[in-house]
Amino acid sequence: MNPTPSPSPLDVIVHAAPAADWQVWAAFAPLIAAVIAAAIAFAALWQRRRADNRAEWWRRAQWALDASISDQPTRAELGQQAINILGKSKLATPEDGVLLKIGTEDPLEAADRARQAEAGGTIVVADRVDAVLTRVDAAEATSDNEGDTSDDTGR
Numbered sequence: 140m141n142p143t144p145s146p147s148p149l150d151v152i153v154h155a156a157p158a159a160d161w162q163v164w165a166a167f168a169p170l171i172a173a174v175i176a177a178a179i180a181f182a183a184l185w186q187r188r189r190a191d192n193r194a195e196w197w198r199r200a201q202w203a204l205d206a207s208i209s210d211q212p213t214r215a216e217l218g219q220q221a222i223n224i225l226g227k228s229k230l231a232t233p234e235d236g237v238l239l240k241i242g243t244e245d246p247l248e249a250a251d252r253a254r255q256a257e258a259g260g261t262i263v264v265a266d267r268v269d270a271v272l273t274r275v276d277a278a279e280a281t282s283d284n285e286g287d288t289s290d291d292t293g294r
Contacts, residue, residue: 200222200235202218203222222240
């Protein structure tokens with residue numbers, strides 16, 4: 140028996156051209172897509188976390204406002220202290236702090252402070268002056284003129 144002859148080895152020479160630029164970029168496309176997707180997911184999670192924190196901040200601010208106008212002195216003081224802390228939070232905007240203060244202060248004192256701030260150029264407080272003045276004007280219109288016995292006809 141003759142063994143089967145084995146083929147003789149062949150030399151294979153491959154002539155390859157250098158890769159085109161688009162081929163190099165195409166090789167990195169999945170990595171680039173993954174980085175973009177991760178960035179979008181991170182931004183969405185950050186935004187959601189911030190919104191959840193703001194919602195919780197606002198829930199606490201509502202509690203503090205309700206507590207600060209309580210008839211119980213201890214609760215009212217605790218509410219005012221909570222408002223002071225919430226106003227300094229990173230989650231509170233400057234406008235939020237002003238609104239919290241105006242919501243718990245005496246309307247006449249708040250209007251006076253707002254007028255002083257408006258003269259200094261603070262626009263946010265100036266916008267709230269109208270709301271406070273409207274409450275003050277409404278309170279004056281419903282008052283009994285404190286002992287004035289004349290009627291509106293001037294008699």
